[in-house]
Amino acid sequence: MTMSMFTCKPTHPFLQIQAGNSRLSSRLRPSKDKVVVVMGATGTGKSKLSVDLATQFNGEVVNADKMQVYEGLDVITNKITAEESCGVPHHLLGIKHPSADFTCTDFSNMASSTVASIIDQKKLPIIAGGSNSYIEFLIDNEAAGFRSKYDCCYLWVDVSMTVLHQIISDRADRMVEKGMVDEARQMFSPNADYSTGIRRAIGVPEFDYYFRLEPHVNEETRAKLLQEAIYEVKINSCKLACRQQDKILRLMHDKGWDIQRLDATDAFLKYGKESNKAWKELVLKPSKAIVSQFLKSSDPKLHNNGTTLKAMVTSTR
The missing domain is CATH 1.10.287.890 (Crystal structure of tRNA isopentenylpyrophosphate transferase (bh2366) domain)
Structure with missing residues (x-):
């Protein structure tokens, strides 16, 4: 389903009483554009979820994996294949020479430009990748002003470390x-x-x-x-996965990022059709509910606790 709200930016009128008379005037206050961020450790299914959401919400994916920005080594860097991408455009994927340097600043500049371009096309930017240092720098770097331009919905695809x-x-x-x-x-x-x-x-x-x-x-x-x-x-x-998980927890607890955790463990414990069924029920369904609510809301703070999330997911069944 394509979200019709992308045809225009939602605005929220409110009334202002002018001093000295009872005359009322309306003023429009545009909301920020929306960006979805899919996070998680290596191997948890971030790419799969980003494609699922992009298909559902007319989105395009912005790669946030610091090794996948380079040309070559498609197997080693686990780049998404054309078949896996299901026709969803992917940006910042295989764009740099293998020996080139690509800093957090480089990523921030290119990702910011790409996000703006996707929004100009009335589509939803979905930033997805495991390089949390890139994501943190993009969003919290005051010079880039990302937070002043966009509201972000953070999704964390998590898997039990033993299973992972x-x-x-x-x-x-x-x-x-x-x-x-x-x-x-x-x-x-x-x-x-x-x-x-x-x-x-x-x-x-x-x-x-x-x-x-x-x-x-x-x-x-x-x-x-x-x-x-x-x-x-x-x-x-495995060591990388542990560091990635620790970084996400730090962003949540030390920096106060409102990150929604989705436990995909059971989907990886099952096989075949049962695995796909568990993924849809445990990851895709709640993710779609969260993103749908996020896109409808003008409030950048979204579902701060598990009770709220559980109630919302239950209501979609």
Whole structure:
């Protein structure tokens, strides 16, 4: 369903009594434009939810993953595929040279411009990604003035860390099947700098030792070194997930961001149709209810507690 409210910006008239007479005059106060932000640790389904919401609310996605902004390494950086995107336009995806620097300021400038362009087209910007430092800088950087221009609805797709670690491990195995090792080999150089550009991505530096020794050891040793490298990818990805979760909690508790948590754990514990059913019930349905209410409301503060959220979701059933 496409939200008809995108045809014009809602306004809210109020009456003002002028001093010295009883004459009434009306004045229009335009509300801010709306932006949805989808957050979460790696592997929790942020991309899937952003596409689901963009399809529902006539939106376009702005990538907020600091490794996916670079060209190449589509498997290692887990870029969304054309099939997965379901025709939804994605911005800031694969736009930078692999060795280029891309700072928080760079992201803020490009994301701000992209959000404005999407709104000009009467569409809903959906910022989605796991690089919370990018998102925080974009929204809280006073120089950019993002908060003065937009009201934001924050959605957090969360998965139990125990379950998520297994998801990450299984995903790494699938990435190997899709060609992760060959992608990493293309980036290998004896003098490689793993502190800049796309070489910082998890799945690149972990294979350095393997590639260095690969030509000089027997098949059994090569196999062992390869498994050790893959295991390191899994461990570092799990560590990243923990940092991402901690950052979201800090934004909530220390900075007061009104972030709506959606527990997707059960959707990942099930398989096939049951998994899809759980995703729709536990993640998509409440997300659609939250965003729908957010788009209708002129109040940037949205559902501050679980009771309110639960009541709203129940009312949609």
